[in-house]
Amino acid sequence: MNVAHTSKKLLAAALTVALMAGGGVAAAWAAQDEGVTASEIKIGNTAPYSGPASAYGTILKASAAYFKKINAEQGGVNGRKIVFISYDDGYSPPRTVEMTRKLVEQDHVLLDYGPLGTPCNSAIWAYMNRHKVPQLFVFTGASKWGDPKGHPWTMGWQPTYSSEGMVYARYILKNIPNAKIGILYQNDDYGKDYVRGFKLGLGAAGRKRIVMEQTYETTEPTIDSQIVNLKNSGANVFFDVTIPKFASQAIRKAYEIGWHPVHFLNNVSASTSAVLKPAGLEASKGLITAYYLKDASDPTWKDDPDTKEYVAFMKKYYPQGNPDDTFNVFGYASAETMVWVLKHAGNDLSRKHIMEVASNMPGIRIPMLLPGIRVRTTPADWYPIEQAQLERFDGRRWVLFGRLYDASGMNRR
Amino acid sequence: MQTFVAQVISGLSTGGIYASIALALVLIYQSTGLVNFAQGEMAMFTTYMAWSMLNAGWGYWPAFVGACLFAFALGFGLERLVIRPLETAPELALVIVTIGLLTIFNSVAGWIYTYTIKPFPSPFPAAPIKVGFMVLNPQDLGVVGVTLLMLALIYLFFHSTRLGLAMRAVVENPVSSRLVGIRVSWMLALGWGMAAVVGAVAGLMVAPLVFLEPNMMGGVLIYAFASATLGGFSSAGGAVVGGFVMGILENLTGTYITLVGTKLKLTVALAVIVLVLLIKPTGLFGRAAVRRV
Numbered sequence: 001m002n003v004a005h006t007s008k009k010l011l012a013a014a015l016t017v018a019l020m021a022g023g024g025v026a027a028a029w030a031a032q033d034e035g036v037t038a039s040e041i042k043i044g045n046t047a048p049y050s051g052p053a054s055a056y057g058t059i060l061k062a063s064a065a066y067f068k069k070i071n072a073e074q075g076g077v078n079g080r081k082i083v084f085i086s087y088d089d090g091y092s093p094p095r096t097v098e099m100t101r102k103l104v105e106q107d108h109v110l111l112d113y114g115p116l117g118t119p120c121n122s123a124i125w126a127y128m129n130r131h132k133v134p135q136l137f138v139f140t141g142a143s144k145w146g147d148p149k150g151h152p153w154t155m156g157w158q159p160t161y162s163s164e165g166m167v168y169a170r171y172i173l174k175n176i177p178n179a180k181i182g183i184l185y186q187n188d189d190y191g192k193d194y195v196r197g198f199k200l201g202l203g204a205a206g207r208k209r210i211v212m213e214q215t216y217e218t219t220e221p222t223i224d225s226q227i228v229n230l231k232n233s234g235a236n237v238f239f240d241v242t243i244p245k246f247a248s249q250a251i252r253k254a255y256e257i258g259w260h261p262v263h264f265l266n267n268v269s270a271s272t273s274a275v276l277k278p279a280g281l282e283a284s285k286g287l288i289t290a291y292y293l294k295d296a297s298d299p300t301w302k303d304d305p306d307t308k309e310y311v312a313f314m315k316k317y318y319p320q321g322n323p324d325d326t327f328n329v330f331g332y333a334s335a336e337t338m339v340w341v342l343k344h345a346g347n348d349l350s351r352k353h354i355m356e357v358a359s360n361m362p363g364i365r366i367p368m369l370l371p372g373i374r375v376r377t378t379p380a381d382w383y384p385i386e387q388a389q390l391e392r393f394d395g396r397r398w399v400l401f402g403r404l405y406d407a408s409g410m411n412r413r
Numbered sequence: 414m415q416t417f418v419a420q421v422i423s424g425l426s427t428g429g430i431y432a433s434i435a436l437a438l439v440l441i442y443q444s445t446g447l448v449n450f451a452q453g454e455m456a457m458f459t460t461y462m463a464w465s466m467l468n469a470g471w472g473y474w475p476a477f478v479g480a481c482l483f484a485f486a487l488g489f490g491l492e493r494l495v496i497r498p499l500e501t502a503p504e505l506a507l508v509i510v511t512i513g514l515l516t517i518f519n520s521v522a523g524w525i526y527t528y529t530i531k532p533f534p535s536p537f538p539a540a541p542i543k544v545g546f547m548v549l550n551p552q553d554l555g556v557v558g559v560t561l562l563m564l565a566l567i568y569l570f571f572h573s574t575r576l577g578l579a580m581r582a583v584v585e586n587p588v589s590s591r592l593v594g595i596r597v598s599w600m601l602a603l604g605w606g607m608a609a610v611v612g613a614v615a616g617l618m619v620a621p622l623v624f625l626e627p628n629m630m631g632g633v634l635i636y637a638f639a640s641a642t643l644g645g646f647s648s649a650g651g652a653v654v655g656g657f658v659m660g661i662l663e664n665l666t667g668t669y670i671t672l673v674g675t676k677l678k679l680t681v682a683l684a685v686i687v688l689v690l691l692i693k694p695t696g697l698f699g700r701a702a703v704r705r706v
Contacts, residue, residue, distance in 0.1 A: 051523070052523060052528045052627075052628075053528075054527070055527070187675075187676050214675050215674070215675045215676050216675060217632075217678065218632075219632035219635065219679055220632055220678065220679070221427060221430055221619075221622075221629075221632050221633045221636070222427055222430075222622060222623055224426070224427065225423050225424070225663075225664040225667060225668070225675075226675055228416070228419045228420060228423050229416065229668055232415060232416045232419065244529075244530060245530050245623075245626060248530060249623065249624070256548065257419075257541070257548045258548065274529050277532070278530055278531065278624055
């Protein structure tokens with residue numbers, strides 16, 4: 001009996017050892033998820049290289065050039081070259097789904113870096129989380145991407161629309177004591193995100209300063225009617241959440257009918273060439289917006305070594321691209337963040353570990369972000385960049401002013 | 414009061430935009446019996462042509478005339494090449510073809526000129542005119558004036574020229590028209606050409622207000638349909654009145670009826686289409702088609 005008992009015990013012990021060894025093998029396999037070999041890391045992406053949003057395509061071209069630079073100058077990351085596969089989705093969500101499935105199921109990429117566009121990312125959100133493939137640093141300003149509990153495989157990168165809205169609110173509370181605020185926003189998630197952050201920033205007392213809210217649909221030919229109403233509401237502060245075409249119209253119409261509020265223009269439409277020039281530079285004088293990247297065409301950064309390095313990079317690795325286009329700065333800086341994560345994941349390039357590293361970024365300095373801005377995440381806060389500075393249009397260009405505003409914490413639910 | 418007047422003025426100017434495209438829609442309906450969904454996009458495309466000519470160093474008026482000629486050739490050519498072969502096809506096929514043309518013009522314009530907005534020059538002075546507390550934009554007044562002028566020209570053409578009479582006859586009764594010696598298919602092509610010219614003028618007037626971009630006419634077309642339905646597809650004057658009414662109605666409901674607000678402005682246009690079709694399908698000024706059997 002006793003002997004039998006002992007042999008049973010031994011058997012159990014042997015089985016346990018065998019199981020543990022098996023587990024060990026499994027763990028070793030997990031450390032090398034799909035898309036990783038001894039010499040390569042395969043990264044996928046979808047972006048609009050054609051169609052109405054094709055102007056954004058250059059972001060991913062700059063990122064691709066940055067990966068090329070890392071491969072050429074540093075031999076890749078920890079000895080593995082980055083293979084970057086980027087497909088055109090034309091900003092059409094059904095095509096994003098198709099291309100993303102191709103990346104995951106046929107190309108077997110390790111992760112999806114920088115898929116671009118709110119509707120496009122929404123379309124693959126569930127798919128990526130079901131297949132447990134990192135959808136890392138999605139390029140959209142929507143505030144829904146930092147949801148570690150519900151969607152533990154998706155993370156944004158840039159400041160969210162809500163953070164930006166909050167920055168304007170904080171400035172108004174501090175600097176415009178008699179503010180009477182009029183708001184114009186696009187009647188969809190993008191517009192509502194901005195207004196949500198703005199109201200949170202104003203607080204209960206500040207919210208009473210809002211005298212009128214107007215909305216518009218993208219199908220409307222003009223927003224003249226809304227601007228007329230805002231003017232007649234007596235507002236002296238204008239929070240303008242519009243896409244480029246309507247931003248140009250708003251700036252021009254307000255100027256024409258003699259309404260001169262302190263005009264806060266969302267960064268979505270802060271392009272001098274695409275928005276302010278068509279509206280008229282004189283009419284655009286005094287506009288305020290928020291930003292977080294260094295603009296290579298800004299004389300402030302003429303002697304900045306980081307900007308010089310960026311310009312040299314553009315010349316060597318992406319000569320067709322325009323260094324003054326801030327989209328290229330965006331692609332460069334975000335690719336740098338991606339490489340940081342891969343480097344710090346070391347040899348454990350499992351998808352799970354990559355998400356762990358991405359959600360523990362300790363406040364890293366990315367050179368082309370404005371001085372003082374740090375990329376920081378914690379397991380509970382999945383919003384990498386939450387700081388911005390204000391800039392004012394002086395009739396020729398945007399001029400940074402004031403301190404850095406921090407909107408961290410506001411995105412947490 | 415000040416808000417009310419300002420909203421009416423603003424409504425009249427957007428109404429002018431709707432009216433000008435509605436006029437082109439009605440014109441093609443009157444001269445061919447067809448609704449052309451690509452009307453707005455053709456207008457947008459010819460405006461880009463004018464933009465190219467201006468960029469090539471042409472003056473405003475030469476570019477204006479150039480764009481009108483291009484539009485005429487475009488409308489005429491489309492009828493001969495695309496619509497003509499479907500002459501005997503059911504109307505539904507023609508509707509599908511014009512929707513196809515809509516997407517083609519939109520994509521081609523985006524492909525050639527990109528989707529970034531472009532400022533477009535105006536032939537009218539830039540400085541706003543102040544009358545009491547009212548601020549009038551000369552471009553807005555221009556749109557209204559040019560639309561009314563086009564309406565007058567179209568009326569004169571249809572009612573006091575032989576060609577106009579022939580075109581009206583072709584729509585009424587193509588078989589008898591052919592028997593009395595009218596070249597029916599050429600009249601149809603002529604109708605397409607003329608509607609395209611009206612569209613081109615509309616595009617040139619609208620672009621300075623809303624900026625030139627491939628989707629410039631997308632939203633306008635819905636309102637233009639509502640205007641033409643309201644005024645009556647068989648009445649050019651009705652369509653123009655319908656356009657102004659739509660513009661003002663949309664602004665006033667958006668401002669004063671809190672239930673509608675700015676969030677449901679587009680719905681107002683669609684509700685108008687449905688209501689008119691339910692209650693008076695011929696529109697306010699349209700005549701019912703009566704046929705002797």
